Amino acid sequence: MRDLKKKILELQKISEALEPNEEERNSYFSEVNAYANRFINNLPKTKAFSNEQASPDAFKISNEQKSIKAILALYAKEIASKGINAASGGHLGYIPGGGIYTSALADYLADITNEYVGVNYSSPGGVAVELELLDWMKDIFGFPKSAIGNLSSGGSIANLIALTAARDKHSIKNDRITKSVIYVSPQVHHCINKALRIIGLEDVIINHLELDGGSRIIPADLQAKIDTDIANGLNPFMVIASAGTTDTGAIDPLDELGQIARQNNLWYHIDAAYGGFFILVDSKKEAFRGIETADSLVVDPHKGLFLPYGLGAVLVKDKEAVYKSHRYHANYMQDAVSDDSPLNPADVSPELTKHFRSLRLWLPLQLHGIAPFIACLEEKLLLAQYFRNRLVEIGFKVGPEPDLSVSYFWYPTEGDTENEFNERLLQEIHKDGDVFLSSTKISGKFVIRMAPLSFRTKIETIEKAIAMIEKVMQKIG
Ligand SMILES: Cc1ncc(COP(=O)(O)O)c(C=O)c1O
Incomplete structure (x- = not known):
């Protein structure tokens, strides 16, 4: 027993390094803060892109301890000055994010308190923040309060959650897969194809729709293709529209596509990862007419709300369809699982343990307003x-x-x-x-x-x- 205690105390001495004291914390923080200020202040003079590669040996893991100063110097040289400077206003490629400062403060806080927001039981306040943001988005996009949703790491996972619900709602499995049809624009983001592969729908029939001169889906082509496919004994089950394509920012005719989807009993999914939040601009509202008719919708606050990378969102009207794949019970969770009110984020996502990512949107909205x-x-x-x-x-x-x-x-x-x-x-x-x-x-x-x-x-x-x-x-x- 004495030996055991001695060994524990020895280990405790070494592992104490993981809990810096207040003086050490202040010292780390002031160095990081000084670096952050230099980085932000220099942004107007900094290049937006460098195609220099990172040195392969720069990031080796060893038992050698480095000072925070040395680590920040390495960060500046090997990370922040290579590739796309995604924090720069000069990033006008792909779909830029942004990285508002106050989100970083939220991340800091979330990491310090380490809220576990996968289930309500563990962090009722943290989960309430996520649910409030989802309700706010339901209002913006005209979704009913009965819809459910999830804050994901980004648009790809959000799309995956929505497509899984569509698959389960329409029972697309086994022999039905190769007879089932999804209608998409050739301009649809590739994360849709990737999600289909991941969720076992690789062999589904993808029917590409014709586009007009502005790269928007022609609704009449959707109806014509559905008719032909039904006549050929196939099973049309989903149409995917974009509210802001990645290539050209085109918004498909959401309302007309929604009507056709409804008339033909198709699941209607809209990927608005890039464009969705432009609905907040008065002059653009009309372009989004019909977005409220979607069965599922994806938006990305790390695009359209200027957050640092790491926040996407999905809204789905049919709760049971989402639960089918994502809701599980396990013995070791018996204390945590009660009823589903309030909703547990883990029941709507492949994730169980979840970063308190909602704070990075909620805190800036509280500080700055909309x-x-x-x-x-x-x-x-x-x-x-x-x-x-x-x-x-x-x-x-x-x-x-x-x-x-x-x-x-x-x-x-x-x-x-x-x-x-x-x-x-x-x-x-x-x-x-x-x-x-x-x-x-x-x-x-x-x-x-x-x-x-x-x-x-x-x-x-x-x-x-x-x-x-x-x-x-x-x-x-
Ligand atoms: C329209 C659209 N959908 C989905 C995605 C994928 O989102 P994420 O990169 O956040 O996974 C993107 C990314 O640019 C996009 O532009």
């Missing part, structure tokens, strides 16, 4: 217009008027060298890195995308982008 978020969204829409106008002024062609903030452009050249020229242009833009843009192909044509969405993207950023493009154009002649 108005700055809406203003920031409207500002992005106008910045996209401003960018397009400036590009036209300097000789570029631009894609059709965008529904939201994503758009594309290219430089017209003589003969058939246009794609090569624009590819080269993008390579040079990446080498420069002042502002980051990405590219895509629209009907086989190589185009450069712009996606103003970061809260730090300002009119100065757009002028910087134009200056960079002009500089690079001169360079490549």
Whole structure:
């Protein structure tokens, strides 16, 4: 017994390092805070992209102890200055996030108190925060209060939860899989295809719908395809629309698609991961008409509400459909599981243990109110217009008027060298890195995308982008 106690005390001495005292905590915190301030203050001067690779040996794990200063120096050199600077307003590629400061404070708090928000029993307050945010979103998107939802790590998992519910509601399993049809736009985000594979629907029939000139689904084509598929003995069961496609920000005709879905008893899913929160801008409300008719909806606060990466959301009207795959009982959970009021987030998601991620949205909304978020969204829409106008002024062609903030452009050249020229242009833009843009192909044509969405993207950023493009154009002649 004495030996046992001695050994325990020895180990305690070593493991005490995991509980720094207040003085040590203050010292760590002030170093990290100083770094954070330097990083944010320098953002306007920092490149938005560097294609330098991280040094493979930089992050080796060993028993060697390093100072917080040394770790932060390594962080600055090997992490924060390589790749896309996603905190920069100059990130105009793909779908930028943002990373508002007050979310970081929420993450800090959530990690300190380490709330376990998978089940209500363990953190009634933490779960209430998640449920309040979901109710707020139900109001925004016209979903009934009886709908359920979940705050996930991002849009991919949120889409997976919704598609699983659709699968279970329509009992798509065994022999039915290869006869069942899902209708999607060719522009649907690839996380949908990935989710289908993960949930065992790889062999379902994917029927791609025709698009109009603005890359939006043509509703009549959906009805025509459903009729043909039914005539061929198939089982149409879901249509997926996008409210803001990744490539061009297009919003499908949500209302008409919803009507067709209802008439044909299809599950109607809308992926609004990128575009959804633009509904808060008065001038855009009409474009989202019909979003309330969806059976399930995905939005991403880490896109449209400028949060740091790590927060997506799903709303689903049919609670039982979600429970079918996600609700489990286990003996070791018998104290935790009572009835389902309030709802346990673990019953709506593949996750059991869950980071208190709702705080990173709730705390900023409490501190700032909603108005700055809406203003920031409207500002992005106008910045996209401003960018397009400036590009036209300097000789570029631009894609059709965008529904939201994503758009594309290219430089017209003589003969058939246009794609090569624009590819080269993008390579040079990446080498420069002042502002980051990405590219895509629209009907086989190589185009450069712009996606103003970061809260730090300002009119100065757009002028910087134009200056960079002009500089690079001169360079490549
Ligand atoms: C329309 C759309 N859906 C889904 C996703 C996937 O979301 P996440 O990257 O948060 O998993 C994205 C990501 O850009 C997207 O643009």
